[in-house]
Amino acid sequence: MPPSGANPRATGRTTLSDVARAAGVSPSTASRALRGERAVHPQLVERVLSVSQRLGYVPDPAARALASRRSDHVAILIPLLSNALFVDLLEAAQKTLRAHGYQTLMGVTHYDRQEEEQLLREFLSHRPAGVLITGVDHSAPTLALLERSQVPCVHLMELSGGELTAGSCVGFDQTLAGLQMTQLLLRKGYRRVAFAAAQLDARVMQRMSGWRQALTEAGRYEPALEWLNPSVSSLELGGKMFEQILAQRPAVDAIFFCNDDLAQGALLAALRLGIEVPRQVAVVGFNDLTGSDQMVPPLTTVRTPRARIGEAAAQMLLERIKGASGAMARLDLGFEIVERASA
Amino acid sequence: MPPSGANPRATGRTTLSDVARAAGVSPSTASRALRGERAVHPQLVERVLSVSQRLGYVPDPAARALASRRSDHVAILIPLLSNALFVDLLEAAQKTLRAHGYQTLMGVTHYDRQEEEQLLREFLSHRPAGVLITGVDHSAPTLALLERSQVPCVHLMELSGGELTAGSCVGFDQTLAGLQMTQLLLRKGYRRVAFAAAQLDARVMQRMSGWRQALTEAGRYEPALEWLNPSVSSLELGGKMFEQILAQRPAVDAIFFCNDDLAQGALLAALRLGIEVPRQVAVVGFNDLTGSDQMVPPLTTVRTPRARIGEAAAQMLLERIKGASGAMARLDLGFEIVERASA
DNA sequence: CTGAAAGCGCTTACAG
DNA sequence: CTGAAAGCGCTTACAG
Numbered sequence A, B: 001m002p003p004s005g006a007n008p009r010a011t012g013r014t015t016l017s018d019v020a021r022a023a024g025v026s027p028s029t030a031s032r033a034l035r036g037e038r039a040v041h042p043q044l045v046e047r048v049l050s051v052s053q054r055l056g057y058v059p060d061p062a063a064r065a066l067a068s069r070r071s072d073h074v075a076i077l078i079p080l081l082s083n084a085l086f087v088d089l090l091e092a093a094q095k096t097l098r099a100h101g102y103q104t105l106m107g108v109t110h111y112d113r114q115e116e117e118q119l120l121r122e123f124l125s126h127r128p129a130g131v132l133i134t135g136v137d138h139s140a141p142t143l144a145l146l147e148r149s150q151v152p153c154v155h156l157m158e159l160s161g162g163e164l165t166a167g168s169c170v171g172f173d174q175t176l177a178g179l180q181m182t183q184l185l186l187r188k189g190y191r192r193v194a195f196a197a198a199q200l201d202a203r204v205m206q207r208m209s210g211w212r213q214a215l216t217e218a219g220r221y222e223p224a225l226e227w228l229n230p231s232v233s234s235l236e237l238g239g240k241m242f243e244q245i246l247a248q249r250p251a252v253d254a255i256f257f258c259n260d261d262l263a264q265g266a267l268l269a270a271l272r273l274g275i276e277v278p279r280q281v282a283v284v285g286f287n288d289l290t291g292s293d294q295m296v297p298p299l300t301t302v303r304t305p306r307a308r309i310g311e312a313a314a315q316m317l318l319e320r321i322k323g324a325s326g327a328m329a330r331l332d333l334g335f336e337i338v339e340r341a342s343a
Numbered sequence C, D: 001c002t003g004a005a006a007g008c009g010c011t012t013a014c015a016g
Helices: A016-023 A027-034 A042-055 A061-068 A084-099 A113-124 A140-149 A174-187 A202-217 A235-248 A260-273 A306-321 B016-023 B027-034 B042-055 B061-068 B084-099 B113-124 B140-149 B174-187 B202-217 B235-248 B260-273 B306-321
Strands: A073-078 A103-108 A130-134 A153-158 A168-172 A193-198 A226-229 A254-257 A282-284 A301-303 A330-332 A336-338 B073-078 B103-108 B130-134 B153-158 B168-172 B193-198 B226-229 B254-257 B282-284 B301-303 B330-332 B336-338
Touching: A016 A027, A016 A042, A027 A042, A061 B061, A073 A084, A073 A113, A084 A103, A084 A130, A084 A306, A084 B103, A103 A113, A103 B084, A103 B103, A113 A130, A113 A140, A130 A306, A153 A202, A153 A306, A168 A174, A168 A306, A174 A193, A174 A202, A174 A254, A174 A282, A174 A301, A174 A336, A193 A202, A193 A235, A193 A260, A226 A235, A235 A254, A235 A260, A254 A260, A260 A282, B016 B027, B016 B042, B027 B042, B073 B084, B073 B113, B084 B103, B084 B130, B084 B306, B103 B113, B113 B130, B113 B140, B130 B306, B153 B202, B153 B306, B168 B174, B168 B306, B174 B193, B174 B202, B174 B254, B174 B282, B174 B301, B174 B336, B193 B202, B193 B235, B193 B260, B226 B235, B235 B254, B235 B260, B254 B260, B260 B282
Parallel strands: A073 A103, A073 A130, A130 A153, A153 A168, A168 A330, A193 A226, A193 A254, A254 A282, B073 B103, B073 B130, B130 B153, B153 B168, B168 B330, B193 B226, B193 B254, B254 B282
Antiparallel strands: A301 A336, B301 B336
């Protein structure tokens, strides 16, 4: 079966040499033709391509990586797979990358900087063509690893405030989103707007600072309106926080949850408790996750363009891989406040 | 910086030869020591290991793959990323695989056999150490590809009824789950139990056949109780189907949705429509997804062990990679009916 | 138990 | 524009 006959190490697959021989050219030329490198006679290109097709030639990625010192892998680091937000990011990035012949290596950091660093180290050993990483705040070793590796990198979901010395970022202004949502609430006449958050990652903190800024400007900020819980976000936790806030801060007339799962849980808890939203208390969320439009009442929230972020980031990475500018780009994809009936 | 000095092709990384030289052994011995191959003197192993540590040696996966004709990749094919079920599967499998030094290559088939085949072809070109694939029903070319490749493979989520000529499977009996849930409804006194489904993949069809069997045995089967919709599953669709069934099949007193997102959507629609569940109509789902326990009323459903399936499948694959038996295994991880208040 | 040698399947200076 | 040669960094028969 193996065309190479006696060789005990061969795999039996059609190799570049097989193609070259059949096309009557040297392996070098076949290689160049296949990769679309210019400086190969058009006729030869055509011949090589058709022979390659006929023999069902599939390049060996390992050999290619070894010879070129560059694999067809792109690493993507996300905090969690249990948050639909990151799954959307992953899916969009992966789809774009794959369309360009890159394989996605996914790493889940669990919001742990140690794990992030460890994963990056592992991925870097694969000589990825590029890396996509969530957020702009990373440990010093992680940043150093990234810089030393010289691998193109783009940061996702937030915009750098200058903490990035290398790499681009694509996202939106989380602080501004928090600010505008709070201003909407204020405009609607709510007077005591609580901010309820879990997970407490950097982006959540930015949203909170936007909320605080809006309240402060309106002369309505009080520390007692902050309700923080470091646990992982979930519907159940949202329900619990909702009950606690109502019990301990009875004057609150609106709650801004840092994420939709929390807000959905609050809406469901309200239903159980017989509390009318928004008449007794308004509830708003963040991200516009699946189901938010189906809630009773439908949830007012901030729609964030995570799929577009994943795609744009992948696209940007692709450009940088192709060796365009090493310049650092910063792409703001914005957000949109979706007013529904919960506030 | 590059230790190899003048060589223009070298990457500057510490190589196996560097380690071997520093440890005073041949590269072959260093290679064997590092991989824990027996037949190396313990003292040498120790020396090599410590030198390797000191120099910060990281093996090059591409070189290793090329030389050994086996990469450290494991491919996993799932239908969708937008269904939490598959994300759970992916996460568990990935975690297990990574703990053993394997990288996961993820492919999303969108329930498209063409795409599945195409993805598999791509992945196989990477010489994966193994492949994990959702379901046991694949196109003939896909099955052939799998067999010819000789790569260990395990099928996820369902149990083979004999359609697998190679490869193992780990899952549970979908038909039995459908049957038992329906029997529970019948025991509770529901008389007209509709089955409402979307997506209509092989596993959904198995659940439906369990439902039909239970109804038939009870003398309560009617074709009009089947409500099928080939669209992708979503909360919104569940709500729509719920309304339609109520309008067009007013005698129905219980609805068995093939997936929890549909059932959650139905519960939310009931709230909007002012229909009491389960008094006017019972609603049950499948999978026990996030949020089902938070619904109003909490959803009765079938809890499926997808995380355990992902983990067990990865474990099983690992065994087969290590060259244990090529024997086909079939692991049934069961399911559990969770009675809550919606039925 | 150990090592020298060949080889995995490509890419890429280098020379023409 | 093309090719011969070297080399990427490992593993693995083969011989001892």
